[in-house]
Amino acid sequence: MSSVFIQSIHTSNDHSRLNPHEARFRARLLFVRFLALIYLSLPRSSAYTVNDCVDMDSNNSLGLGGASPVEGVGVGGVDPPTTGFPDDPELEQEGRGWFATYNPKVKAALEVNLEHTLVHDSVVCCVRFSPDGKFLATGCNRTAQIYDTKTGEKTCVLVYESADKSDDLYIRSVCFSADGKYLATGAEDKKIRIWNIADKKIRNIFEGHQQDIYSLEFSSSDHILISGSGDKSVRIWSMHDGSSTVLTIDDADPPNTDAGVTSVALSINGRWVAAGSLDTVVRIWDVETGKLVERLTGHTDSVYSIAFTPDGKGLVSASLDETLKYWDVSGLSERPSECKMDLKSHKDFVLCVAVSNDGAWFASGSKDHSVQFWDARTGIVQCVLQGHKNTVISTDFSPTGNVLATGSGDFHARICELWEF
Numbered sequence: 323m324s325s326v327f328i329q330s331i332h333t334s335n336d337h338s339r340l341n342p343h344e345a346r347f348r349a350r351l352l353f354v355r356f357l358a359l360i361y362l363s364l365p366r367s368s369a370y371t372v373n374d375c376v377d378m379d380s381n382n383s384l385g386l387g388g389a390s391p392v393e394g395v396g397v398g399g400v401d402p403p404t405t406g407f408p409d410d411p412e413l414e415q416e417g418r419g420w421f422a423t424y425n426p427k428v429k430a431a432l433e434v435n436l437e438h439t440l441v442h443d444s445v446v447c448c449v450r451f452s453p454d455g456k457f458l459a460t461g462c463n464r465t466a467q468i469y470d471t472k473t474g475e476k477t478c479v480l481v482y483e484s485a486d487k488s489d490d491l492y493i494r495s496v497c498f499s500a501d502g503k504y505l506a507t508g509a510e511d512k513k514i515r516i517w518n519i520a521d522k523k524i525r526n527i528f529e530g531h532q533q534d535i536y537s538l539e540f541s542s543s544d545h546i547l548i549s550g551s552g553d554k555s556v557r558i559w560s561m562h563d564g565s566s567t568v569l570t571i572d573d574a575d576p577p578n579t580d581a582g583v584t585s586v587a588l589s590i591n592g593r594w595v596a597a598g599s600l601d602t603v604v605r606i607w608d609v610e611t612g613k614l615v616e617r618l619t620g621h622t623d624s625v626y627s628i629a630f631t632p633d634g635k636g637l638v639s640a641s642l643d644e645t646l647k648y649w650d651v652s653g654l655s656e657r658p659s660e661c662k663m664d665l666k667s668h669k670d671f672v673l674c675v676a677v678s679n680d681g682a683w684f685a686s687g688s689k690d691h692s693v694q695f696w697d698a699r700t701g702i703v704q705c706v707l708q709g710h711k712n713t714v715i716s717t718d719f720s721p722t723g724n725v726l727a728t729g730s731g732d733f734h735a736r737i738c739e740l741w742e743f
């Protein structure tokens with residue numbers, strides 16, 4: 323956008339043949355353009371806030387979300403599907419307060435059932451299953467909570483105590499350790515807390531990031547924890563001594579001055595760490611050497627979420643450019659990775675993506691309020707889930723089965739079960 327603008331500024335500066343009124347007008351116009359240029363060249367904020375994520379135009383946003391019970395609400399209370407699919411009752415699977423609309427162009431292969439709606443006191447910024455799939459952790463303003471995924475019961479609340487308790491402090495990322503005993507939380511206070519779930523006490527606090535922590539991931543052995551932050555870096559923390567290796571984004575010529583890291587992921591073999599950035603690029607480093615091995619370019623706006631496929635050969639990215647991309651990363655460090663599929667169907671920012679544990683489905687959440695299920699082989703939408711009344715900010719698949727969780731700007735988290743046939 324800015325380059326178009328800059329081109330348009332090369333108009334004639336020859337005022338000699340203009341009448342005084344016109345000349346003044348032109349001078350004023352140039353001055354306004356000059357101010358706009360200065361504004362555009364300022365570095366963009368190196369963080370994105372929760373309010374950037376939620377749909378502020380929605381009447382169902384923020385304050386109202388917590389007040390309206392979703393379960394038991396008829397379909398009338400839900401936004402109509404925005405799939406573009408024809409209205410065919412046969413293709414809709416109707417639950418209480420939600421819709422699943424199926425793509426008529428493909429064979430139905432998935433059934434979705436809403437199991438639990440978990441009501442929170444604020445925007446739900448993040449959702450994450452425990453490695454055994456029995457628990458779901460969620461993060462919101464000043465608290466992280468853990469739910470039993472079978473019963474939907476809240477089993478634990480971890481509270482951020484601090485001097486000024488009246489301020490908003492969103493927990494932007496949560497992650498269970500592989501042994502399920504600890505929960506790491508990353509928040510807008512730039513610190514990572516490691517909680518012992520059994521006694522709700524903080525075991526470690528990792529400090530070093532200069533900006534909000536947006537994403538966390540434990541290695542399968544629990545030896546390391548990876549974090550991504552608005553400070554344009556990824557850190558690899560040793561769980562033994564709390565020391566960290568810093569991987570900083572320092573491209574000579576970044577496509578965008580703001581390279582805050584929104585999302586990190588570790589490949590299954592633990593060899594690669596990938597990071598999605600506000601600067602539109604997905605970068606992949608070698609965990610052992612800290613060397614940058616790949617830059618995946620193609621998105622035209624910030625990347626908010628990434629996930630490796632379980633076979634380690636693919637990576638999916640979700641972007642504010644309203645698309646998801648599937649990348650073949652099977653030849654990392656040997657040959658360049660390629661974008662194999664462009665997934666286009668959402669009507670607004672795509673903020674989150676997750677891959678099912680069998681690798682068959684991608685689920686994505688968007689500012690258009692929907693969750694879409696994509697066939698991982700073809701990149702075609704299988705079905706669209708409507709029900710959240712605001713942006714779907716976070717999503718996760720259970721590592722043990724086809725259960726999906728979503729967190730939304732409508733103050734709700736949801737747990738859905740998927741049946742493949």
Ligand SMILES: *[C@@H]1O[C@H](CO)[C@@H](O)[C@H](O)[C@H]1NC(C)=O
Nearest residue numbers: 377378379380381382383386
């Ligand atoms: C929000 O609700 C008010 C009153 O119910 C209505 O007048 C307004 O048009 C709604 N706005 C949107 C964006 O739906």
Ligand SMILES: *[C@@H]1O[C@H](CO)[C@@H](O)[C@H](O)[C@H]1NC(C)=O
Nearest residue numbers: 444463464487488489490491
């Ligand atoms: C966040 O929590 C604090 C402390 O409980 C509260 O004062 C504040 O109003 C909350 N903010 C939101 C947006 O819920």
